[in-house]
Amino acid sequence: xxxxxxxxxxxxxxxxxxxxxxxxxxxxxxxxxxxxxxxxxxxxxxxxxxxxxxxxxxxxxxxxxxxxxxxxxxxxxxxxxxxxxxxxxxxxxxxxxxxxxxxxxxxxxxxxx
Numbered sequence: 172x173x174x175x176x177x178x179x180x181x182x183x184x185x186x187x188x189x190x191x192x193x194x195x196x197x198x199x200x201x202x203x204x205x206x207x208x209x210x211x212x213x214x215x216x217x218x219x220x221x222x223x224x225x226x227x228x229x230x231x232x233x234x235x236x237x238x239x240x241x242x243x244x245x246x247x248x249x250x251x252x253x254x255x256x257x258x259x260x261x262x263x264x265x266x267x268x269x270x271x272x273x274x275x276x277x278x279x280x281x282x283x284x
Contacts, residue, residue, distance in 0.1 A: 222264030
């Protein structure tokens with residue numbers, strides 16, 4: 172009887188230890204050389220309603236902080252930003268966070284057209 176109870180408690184403990192509400196969070200960013208457009212979604216494609224965006228240079232320094240606006244995408248003007256080393260676009264919305272790396276090559280390609 173003790174063995175049966177021990178096994179039952181182990182099964183309950185393992186079930187309780189599993190995450191109850193795990194979600195993937197995705198960030199996408201692209202540029203046309205005038206603005207960066209940022210889109211953040213949950214795994215089912217729902218756009219994040221609010222959050223914070225940080226832009227980091229290739230040394231990891233924060234070069235800009237913005238609010239994630241309501242809607243499908245947030246547009247961030249590139250005026251005055253040094254794009255020579257690329258940009259890391261980090262988004263945090265509630266407990267979720269992810270990033271998108273805009274490479275030097277992607278930015279150069281967008282700015283050459």
